[in-house]
Amino acid sequence: xxLPSRCWIAVIGILLTVFVVSLPASAKTPKDTLVMASQxxxxxxxxxxxxxEFSGAEYTAQVYDRLVAFDLDDISIxxxxxxxxxxxxxxxxxxTFKIRQDITFHSGNPLTARDVAFSLQRVVKLGKTPAxxxxxxxxxxxxxxxxxxxxxxxxxxxxxDQAYAPSFILYCLTANVASxxxxxxxxxxxxxxxxxxxxxRTNSAGSGPFKxxxxxxxxxxxxxxxxxxxxxxxxxxxxxxxxxxETSTQKLLLEKGDIDVARDLTADQLAALADHKKIDLVSRPxxxxxxxxxxxxxxxxxxxxxxxxxxxxxxxxxxxxxxxxGQVRVHQAFLPVGFLGASQETPFALNVDxxxxxxxxxxxxxGYKTTLDVRNLPELLKIAEAxxxxxxxxxxxxxxxxxxxxxxxxxxxxxxxxMHLGQWGPDYQDPHTNAQTFxxxxxxxxxxxxxxxxxxxxxxxAELTPQxxxxxxxxxxxxxAGMYMEIQRAHQQSSPFIIMFQRxxxxxxxxxxxxxxxxxxxxxxxxxxxxxxx
Amino acid sequence: xxxxEWHQKSGDDPAAARAHRWTLKALSTAGTIALTFFGLxxxxxxxxxxxxxxxxxAVVGDRATEEVxxxxxxxxxxxxxxxxxxxxxxxxxxxxxxxxxxLTARPVAEDIARVFPATLELAxxxxxxxxxxxxxxxxxxxARQGSAVDQLIRFVGLVGYSVPxxxxxxxxxxxxxxxxxxxSGPGRVDIFYDGVVPPxxxxxxxxxxxxxxxxxxxNAVSHIILPATLLGYFSLAYISRMxxxxxxxxxxxxxxxxxxxxGLSERxxxxxxxxxxxxxxxxxxxxxxxxxxxxxxVLTETVFVWPGLGSYIxxxxxxxxxxxxxxxxxxxxxxxxxxxxLSDVLYQYLDPRARQ
Numbered sequence: 001x002x003l004p005s006r007c008w009i010a011v012i013g014i015l016l017t018v019f020v021v022s023l024p025a026s027a028k029t030p031k032d033t034l035v036m037a038s039q040x041x042x043x044x045x046x047x048x049x050x051x052x053e054f055s056g057a058e059y060t061a062q063v064y065d066r067l068v069a070f071d072l073d074d075i076s077i078x079x080x081x082x083x084x085x086x087x088x089x090x091x092x093x094x095x096t097f098k099i100r101q102d103i104t105f106h107s108g109n110p111l112t113a114r115d116v117a118f119s120l121q122r123v124v125k126l127g128k129t130p131a132x133x134x135x136x137x138x139x140x141x142x143x144x145x146x147x148x149x150x151x152x153x154x155x156x157x158x159x160x161d162q163a164y165a166p167s168f169i170l171y172c173l174t175a176n177v178a179s180x181x182x183x184x185x186x187x188x189x190x191x192x193x194x195x196x197x198x199x200x201r202t203n204s205a206g207s208g209p210f211k212x213x214x215x216x217x218x219x220x221x222x223x224x225x226x227x228x229x230x231x232x233x234x235x236x237x238x239x240x241x242x243x244x245x246e247t248s249t250q251k252l253l254l255e256k257g258d259i260d261v262a263r264d265l266t267a268d269q270l271a272a273l274a275d276h277k278k279i280d281l282v283s284r285p286x287x288x289x290x291x292x293x294x295x296x297x298x299x300x301x302x303x304x305x306x307x308x309x310x311x312x313x314x315x316x317x318x319x320x321x322x323x324x325x326g327q328v329r330v331h332q333a334f335l336p337v338g339f340l341g342a343s344q345e346t347p348f349a350l351n352v353d354x355x356x357x358x359x360x361x362x363x364x365x366x367g368y369k370t371t372l373d374v375r376n377l378p379e380l381l382k383i384a385e386a387x388x389x390x391x392x393x394x395x396x397x398x399x400x401x402x403x404x405x406x407x408x409x410x411x412x413x414x415x416x417x418x419m420h421l422g423q424w425g426p427d428y429q430d431p432h433t434n435a436q437t438f439x440x441x442x443x444x445x446x447x448x449x450x451x452x453x454x455x456x457x458x459x460x461x462a463e464l465t466p467q468x469x470x471x472x473x474x475x476x477x478x479x480x481a482g483m484y485m486e487i488q489r490a491h492q493q494s495s496p497f498i499i500m501f502q503r504x505x506x507x508x509x510x511x512x513x514x515x516x517x518x519x520x521x522x523x524x525x526x527x528x529x530x531x532x533x534x
Numbered sequence: 535x536x537x538x539e540w541h542q543k544s545g546d547d548p549a550a551a552r553a554h555r556w557t558l559k560a561l562s563t564a565g566t567i568a569l570t571f572f573g574l575x576x577x578x579x580x581x582x583x584x585x586x587x588x589x590x591x592a593v594v595g596d597r598a599t600e601e602v603x604x605x606x607x608x609x610x611x612x613x614x615x616x617x618x619x620x621x622x623x624x625x626x627x628x629x630x631x632x633x634x635x636x637l638t639a640r641p642v643a644e645d646i647a648r649v650f651p652a653t654l655e656l657a658x659x660x661x662x663x664x665x666x667x668x669x670x671x672x673x674x675x676x677a678r679q680g681s682a683v684d685q686l687i688r689f690v691g692l693v694g695y696s697v698p699x700x701x702x703x704x705x706x707x708x709x710x711x712x713x714x715x716x717x718s719g720p721g722r723v724d725i726f727y728d729g730v731v732p733p734x735x736x737x738x739x740x741x742x743x744x745x746x747x748x749x750x751x752x753n754a755v756s757h758i759i760l761p762a763t764l765l766g767y768f769s770l771a772y773i774s775r776m777x778x779x780x781x782x783x784x785x786x787x788x789x790x791x792x793x794x795x796x797g798l799s800e801r802x803x804x805x806x807x808x809x810x811x812x813x814x815x816x817x818x819x820x821x822x823x824x825x826x827x828x829x830x831x832v833l834t835e836t837v838f839v840w841p842g843l844g845s846y847i848x849x850x851x852x853x854x855x856x857x858x859x860x861x862x863x864x865x866x867x868x869x870x871x872x873x874x875x876l877s878d879v880l881y882q883y884l885d886p887r888a889r890q
Contacts, residue, residue: 035725041849044593045639052595127605129598201639213729216648217638218849219841220728240725244839249720252707258719403586404852409596410588427597449600 028257031532032237034513036261037244037253041218047200048119048179050128054425057176057523062223062239064179064206065230067097067116068170070429072519075338076477078170082116082180083156086170092163092475097156103230105182105207112153118183120148120158122195130177133428137161137169165475167340171430176523181205209234209528218243223527234528235515254279254508260532261509261516266378267325270506280511283326284518286503287336288425289434290328292372292387294496297458298418300368300396304494309358311498312351313390320501323382328501333488334438336502338520339431340477341484347492352393359394367395373411374421376402383500384421412456423503424453426521431484432472439464439491457496464490567871574867575627578860579620587854593636610636623860632864633857637850642861645846650865651736652722653835653842657827659762664769665820671770672777676785677804687774694771699764703837706760718756720839727753761838765831769823776819780812817880821873828869 029035040055048060068086071077083097103111123131124144138161139147147159160169172178182205186196189203196205204212209231210223223239242259244250250262251269255276265273273279294301294310301307316330333343359365374384381402388398398419403411412420426433441454441461454461467487474480491497507518516530594606611619626633632642675687711719718724722738731738731745739758742751784790785808793803832844843862850858 030726033726041637044595044637052597127602129594129602131602132597132599216841217635217640217645218845220725222729238726240728242721242725242728242839244720245845246720246836246839248704249707249837249839252712253719256712256719258724406587406591406852406854409591410586413588413591413596451600 029260029532031534034236034239034261034516034527034530034532035259036239036241036263037250037259038241038261038263039245040221040241040243041245043215043217043221045201046204046212046215047128047197048176048181049123049126049195049197050130050201051176052128052130052427054522057521058525059221060176060179060206061208061523061526062210062528063204063208063212064176064181065103065111065208066176067173067178067180070171070174072517072524075429075520076167076340078167078174082111088166092166093160095158095166095169096151097158099154099156100230101154103207104228105185105205106211106226106228107182107185107205109182109184111180111182111207113150113156114153115183116156116180117148117150118186119181120178121145122181122186122197123177124148126195126197128197130175130427133172133175133177137164137172162473163475164473165471165477165480167477167480168430168432168472172428175428177428180207182207209526210239213238229528231528235531236527239527251508254510257510260513261507263507265506265508267323267327270326270508273508278511279508282507282509282518284505284507285329285337285520286425286505287338287521288423288503289331289334289336289499290383290421290423290501290503292498292500293420293422293453293457294498295415295417295419295457296496297415298370300362300364300370301418301496303362305358306362306364307496308493309355309362309364309394310391310396311348311492312355312358313387313394313396314348314498314500315350315386315390316346316348316500318350319383319386323386324379324501326504326506327379328503330500331502332492332499334434334491334497334499335431335484335488336426336434336520339426339429339434341431341481341488343485343488343492345489345492348498350390352390355394367397369397369399370418371399371401372419372421373401373403373408373417375405375408380421380423387421413451415456415458420457429521431480432468435468435471435484435487438495438497439487440468441465453497454495459496461495464495563875570871571864571867572624574863575624575860576620578863579623579856582854582856582859583616585854589636589854589856591854627860627864632861635850635855635858635861637853637855637858642857645858646843646861646865648736649841649843649846652738652840653828653844655737655739656758656762656765656834656840656842657824659758660765660827661769661820661824663763663766664773664823667766668770668773669777669816672774673781673804673809675774675778676781677800679782684778687778691771691775694768695775698833699768699831700833700837702767703761703764703834706764707837710760717760718753720757720837722757722840723750723754724757761834761840765827765834769827772823773816773819777812777816780815781808784808784811813884814881817877817884821877825870825873828873829866 038055042053043056043059044053045051045056046059048064051057051060065082067081067083069079069081071079082100082103084100086095086097088095099113099116105111120134121144124134124139125141127141149157151157181200185205186200189196189199191198202215209226209229211226213222213224215221220243221241225234225237227233247264247266247269251265251273253259254262270281273281294307296302320328320330330346331337332346332348335342337344356365372384372387374380384400388400391398411417412422424434424437437452438454439461441452441459442450442465444455444458444460448455464487467483471480471483471487474483505518509516512533514531517526519525590603590607590610590612593610594602607613611622634640635642635645638645671687675684678684707719710716727750731742731747731750734741734744738754739751742754790803790808793807829844832848834840835842835845843865847859847862850862
């Protein structure tokens with residue numbers, strides 16, 4: 001190649017370098033804007049009558065108000081929200097709520113008892129996944145208009161089929177399924193009697209601190225401030241939530257100040273940020289518990305001794321302190337800390353000799369081969385490998401079967417697993433949500449319509465099922481708490497569930513961001529009181 | 535009508551014969567395309583049915599009651615026999631309906647219209663970089679076979695082939711974004727510019743120019759430059775190696791010796807003679823490289839948070855969102871078929887023999 005060509009190459013090279021260097025450096029996030037990285041690929045709908053995923057629940061908390069709320073510092077206290085007060089009839093079946101008259105929706109329409117009635121009725125009529133939270137009170141599409149009624153703009157009556165524990169009903173009405181939608185707006189969007197569901201899946205009709213600006217699945221969720229919010233003016237004009245699957249990318253962006261909050265950093269990444277001058281880490285216990293379950297139809301898991309032996313073969317402290325440093329705490333009961341009647345007793349620890357005794361009592365001293373279904377997430381695989389290693393000490397050979405979330409779930413629901421490593425988050429804030437799924441199995445048959453986790457593991461829960469039913473009807477909170485405590489103790493000893501940990505959420509944010517609220521569940525994460533200094 | 539008979543009748547009319555040849559060719563091409571798409575759909579559909587994932591769970595979630603689950607299963611048509619499901623799907627596709635994604639709750643066509651421009655934008659710039667640098671480098675290496683320049687270009691190509699793209703992506707981010715601050719980080723644009731420019735083409739660079747918003751345009755340029763260069767590098771690695779190989783074959787031919795003996799300059803020999811003859815196979819190489827990038831590079835898209843087709847199809851696959859997988863596969867198929875057709879047209883333009 002001749003000299004002039006080389007000169008050209010040099011010139012082009014210099015120009016390219018100058019071009020790249022002269023590109024505008026990445027601007028930092030504006031003061032009135034919150035920018036957050038989060039993995040929200042679980043959202044399938046924005047309609048509160050259908051939302052049942054973690055990220056969807058967080059979305060509804062920003063856009064909608066709910067009938068009642070609970071105190072985030074002491075969740076045993078139920079607080080007014082859209083309902084400013086309520087009374088319960090003598091027979092314990094009818095609640096009468098007085099609705100605040102100073103709330104307006106984003107559309108400008110006033111919020112009335114009729115909107116609340118419409119919202120609850122459409123949940124039952126649409127019959128989507130979370131509808132059971134209301135239908136468990138005897139509401140059906142046929143009777144819901146009669147049982148949930150707006151007396152006038154101010155008063156709402158809510159009638160149940162039995163006299164349940166009042167706390168049970170109120171906790172259920174703190175769930176996002178009780179979000180109040182703008183009935184006029186939603187009805188105007190109804191098509192073929194769908195109660196506006198088709199429209200509301202991708203749009204919003206709320207009265208919360210933020211309005212939905214845009215939702216692009218697996219990409220971005222953008223909120224705009226609602227200036228007329230009844231609790232006060234939100235601190236941010238706009239909130240951007242960006243789906244960033246790669247956690248190392250979230251960390252890079254946070255360190256550079258291109259995002260304000262990173263939600264999904266791993267234990268190693270959080271440890272690396274612990275002493276960062278411009279980043280704070282916030283730890284909050286979450287409602288999810290991590291457990292290992294055993295299919296009792298398989299021979300080694302059919303006896304109580306055989307199951308108990310495995311409960312002494314998990315290195316709970318070792319996994320929590322080294323493998324999942326800071327992201328879980330040891331917890332061995334099905335009710336997470338923070339729930340009414342939650343037990344914090346931890347009767348099991350790694351004890352190989354005790355396990356051998358129990359295996360001998362079960363006639364399993366020779367060991368056996370089994371499989372463990374686990375979702376292919378790094379942290380779950382780490383736990384699975386630790387279990388595999390400790391079980392091997394008594395001759396139990398565990399083959400780990402990793403799969404995608406849906407693959408593992410498909411096998412679990414079809415009762416095809418031997419052992420399943422899973423996570424479970426409560427559906428609402430009342431203890432019945434976890435008690436019912438872990439400790440009750442009213443119909444163990446194939447034809448069952450209530451397929452609880454006990455059902456999936458083919459455990460009949462014969463003794464605990466009636467106790468669970470009795471606890472949900474107990475009206476005295478203290479007695480009720482005691483009943484759950486007893487159920488958890490019995491469950492720890494006999495059930496095929498090895499409950500290991502309660503998750504801890506660790507949120508990393510820039511130090512100039514404050515006021516964001518991270519409650520005990522995703523639907524109690526609130527951005528509106530957050531602010532940002534320079 | 536038999537072809538020979540028709541020729542006899544229209545033997546005196548070359549224009550008509552040419553028109554007939556073109557018609558036959560067009561019909562044959564259309565038939566091949568239709569068969570390709572049908573095969574593509576059938577295979578993808580069957581794979582989707584044997585994957586051990588329950589697609590209903592993607593819609594109703596883990597906690598649904600049996601009634602809700604069964605209702606959703608029926609709504610999705612999964613209670614029908616598989617051949618019927620396939621027939622219904624093909625019928626809908628022919629009517630332009632790719633179905634609704636269970637993952638995003640939106641029409642698949644709408645989703646693809648959103649994610650494909652992002653991939654198109656990235657792949658086009660990547661391919662441009664690959665072609666503009668890869669072809670001259672390949673020619674240069676061939677012209678200096680065995681020299682230090684040749685060794686260096688081959689080494690650069692080898693690295694492009696062998697280093698994992700996500701690793702290079704992360705290293706590139708650490709160096710140019712974190713340390714040097716030359717370029718912006720992951721994403722198509724700084725997050726708070728999101729939604730500032732109204733989407734027209736879906737390609738952010740074009741849309742920001744259309745809207746006359748230079749601030750967003752330059753911000754988008756500073757975001758795309760690193761992933762596009764990375765893809766361009768991989769494209770360059772492939773194109774430069776292939777160009778070098780084609781050129782070496784061509785430079786060893788007798789007519790090149792003749793040209794040199796005639797006293798033509800080296801530039802004329804290389805570019806005027808040898809390169810002119812490798813353009814046709816080079817087009818195939820470039821088209822394949824471009825098509826490969828248009829499929830969407832999942833790893834690049836993940837590292838750079840680029841909401842493109844690759845991540846869309848991968849997410850859909852993991853979630854058993856079969857309408858999205860089938861829709862995405864159709865688009866990828868269309869890309870390959872379209873680029874093949876384009877290659878055919880270019881062949882005819884560049885090679886007189888292909889026009890015969």
